[in-house]
Amino acid sequence: xxxxxxxxxxxxxxxxxxxxxxxxxxxxxxxxxxxxxxxxxxxxxxxxxxxxxxxxxxxxxxxxxxxxxxxxxxxxxxxxxxxxxxxxxxxxxxxxxxxxxxxxxxxxxxxxxxxxxxxxxxxxxxxxxxxxxxxxxxxxxxxxxxxxxxxxxxxxxxxxxxxxxxxxxxxxxxxxxxxxxxxxxxxxxxxxxxxxxxxxxxxxxxxxxxxxxxxxxxxxxxxxxxxxxxxxxxxxxxxxxxxxxxxxxxxxxxxxxxxxxxxxxxxxxxxxxxxxxxxxxxxxxxxxxxxxxxxxxxxxxxxxxxxxxxxxxxxxxxxxxxxxxxxxxxxxxxxxxxxxxxxxxxxxxxxxx
Amino acid sequence: xxxxxxxxxxxxxxxxxxxxxxxxxxxxxxxxxxxxxxxxxxxxxxxxxxxxxxxxxxxxxxxxxxxxxxxxxxxxxxxxxxxxxxxxxxxxxxxxxxxxxxxxxxxxxxxxxxxxxxxxxxxxxxxxxxxxxxxxxxxxxxxxxxxxxxxxxxxxxxxxxxxxxxxxxxxxxxxxxxxxxxx
Numbered sequence: 001x002x003x004x005x006x007x008x009x010x011x012x013x014x015x016x017x018x019x020x021x022x023x024x025x026x027x028x029x030x031x032x033x034x035x036x037x038x039x040x041x042x043x044x045x046x047x048x049x050x051x052x053x054x055x056x057x058x059x060x061x062x063x064x065x066x067x068x069x070x071x072x073x074x075x076x077x078x079x080x081x082x083x084x085x086x087x088x089x090x091x092x093x094x095x096x097x098x099x100x101x102x103x104x105x106x107x108x109x110x111x112x113x114x115x116x117x118x119x120x121x122x123x124x125x126x127x128x129x130x131x132x133x134x135x136x137x138x139x140x141x142x143x144x145x146x147x148x149x150x151x152x153x154x155x156x157x158x159x160x161x162x163x164x165x166x167x168x169x170x171x172x173x174x175x176x177x178x179x180x181x182x183x184x185x186x187x188x189x190x191x192x193x194x195x196x197x198x199x200x201x202x203x204x205x206x207x208x209x210x211x212x213x214x215x216x217x218x219x220x221x222x223x224x225x226x227x228x229x230x231x232x233x234x235x236x237x238x239x240x241x242x243x244x245x246x247x248x249x250x251x252x253x254x255x256x257x258x259x260x261x262x263x264x265x266x267x268x269x270x271x272x273x274x275x276x277x278x279x280x281x282x283x284x285x286x287x288x289x290x291x292x293x294x295x296x297x298x299x300x301x302x303x304x305x306x307x308x309x310x311x312x313x314x315x316x317x318x319x320x321x322x323x324x325x326x327x328x329x330x331x332x333x334x335x336x337x338x339x340x341x342x343x344x345x346x347x348x349x350x351x352x353x
Numbered sequence: 354x355x356x357x358x359x360x361x362x363x364x365x366x367x368x369x370x371x372x373x374x375x376x377x378x379x380x381x382x383x384x385x386x387x388x389x390x391x392x393x394x395x396x397x398x399x400x401x402x403x404x405x406x407x408x409x410x411x412x413x414x415x416x417x418x419x420x421x422x423x424x425x426x427x428x429x430x431x432x433x434x435x436x437x438x439x440x441x442x443x444x445x446x447x448x449x450x451x452x453x454x455x456x457x458x459x460x461x462x463x464x465x466x467x468x469x470x471x472x473x474x475x476x477x478x479x480x481x482x483x484x485x486x487x488x489x490x491x492x493x494x495x496x497x498x499x500x501x502x503x504x505x506x507x508x509x510x511x512x513x514x515x516x517x518x519x520x521x522x523x524x525x526x527x528x529x530x531x532x533x534x535x536x
Contacts, residue, residue, distance in 0.1 A: 261514035269496030342491025
């Protein structure tokens with residue numbers, strides 16, 4: 001199930017990888033179903049066991065109630081970003097996350113819609129060598145440890161999965177230089193419904209827009225959208241959606257390598273820089289963009305007649321690659337660029353169609 | 354009976370040959386009207402003589418004035434690019450122009466040239482105005498002013514990427530604290 005190559009195979013348009021990822025996921029789910037043949041002993045045993053553990057972790061929120069305190073750490077640009085949150089999951093209602101002062105975060109509405117990590121799990125097993133490396137104790141609970149390595153021994157991520165329930169108790173992701181980039185860990189956790197605690201109301205559904213069929217992804221280019229197949233070396237496009245905000249259409253591109261996740265949002269227009277409270281300038285990927293200090297990272301900049309917004313749960317190098325792969329507007333367009341753009345707009349005004 | 358007309362002036366100016374002069378004088382005997390006009394012109398001539406304007410104009414001036422009085426073609430002839438032997442569009446041989454060749458003077462060519470200048474200047478002005486408008490329009494930002502709904506984007510990111518369990522479970526804009534990390 002593992003791939004030892006350092007890079008993803010480059011697929012030819014129109015994005016066959018979008019088809020391949022669901023197939024891998026289906027294969028994983030089928031092989032993880034109880035009742036199938038026992039894993040063959042030997043070197044592949046740990047790999048198969050690791051895939052089984054990760055597959056079970058995908059569905060834990062839908063069948064197990066839990067709550068606890070979780071610490072988040074992110075190292076980026078020589079700074080540590082830290083947060084402590086309370087997490088409560090109620091199957092059928094959603095995962096509710098509040099900060100330490102009791103304020104609910106915007107992620108509270110997400111969980112009730114079910115897990116969509118299938119493509120990410122497919123990418124994880126396709127890009128990295130997955131293996132169970134041992135056992136450990138996290139927050140007083142026994143956990144199986146699963147490693148994701150690039151090539152023979154380059155550790156890229158490590159997961160601690162609760163042996164009893166499959167819950168992800170701890171997670172660490174590493175940068176290209178081997179340094180720790182992100183870590184989330186339960187410092188306290190309780191499994192099962194807590195007596196006396198009132199069940200929160202079900203989270204409202206989130207409008208995810210409509211998914212763009214694979215054959216239509218190539219046509220987005222003709223419509224003037226920027227749809228890179230890859231962001232950097234590993235992040236691969238695996239989901240495309242069209243949504244609408246305030247009458248303006250937005251394109252949502254999802255990239256992942258299985259460990260990191262980057263969402264790119266495109267919206268036609270120009271950036272209104274008078275309403276950017278909480279944002280500040282930062283140098284990312286060789287250019288100046290607007291950044292907000294949050295988990296996950298949020299970046300924004302103006303492209304050619306398009307505003308790009310990136311939400312990234314990824315190390316610095318992956319975010320740099322994402323910014324580099326997307327266009328930006330020239331600070332001062334040249335004379336001919338400006339004239340060509342002007343003539344184009346005049347012609348568009350005169351075109352009755 | 355016809356009157357003398359311009360010959361009265363010629364008589365007063367003594368420009369008539371003897372035979373014509375005799376004829377005119379005979380007419381004046383019988384025509385009181387012409388006789389009165391001849392007397393009037395003689396009086397004018399006498400008055401001019403008293404004022405010293407009895408000299409004849411120089412021949413060159415007289416020639417130029419006569420040239421101006423001659424009829425001329427104001428408009429240029431219609432273009433005739435066809436050979437006289439070439440068939441006409443209607444099937445019969447083209448008739449050779451009966452008009453004598455006219456030497457074009459700057460005065461006669463002026464209307465067509467000014468028309469070309471007018472068209473050229475108009476086209477140039479239109480092109481310059483369009484280019485200026487393109488330059489201005491091209492420098493303006495395109496589309497509506499946007500403030501991306503970052504919170505909604507973050508929720509979508511969390512829902513599509515499935516941040517639980519393979520990535521961090523917290524996806525919103527949580528309150529974070531940042532501290533520098535010593536290398």
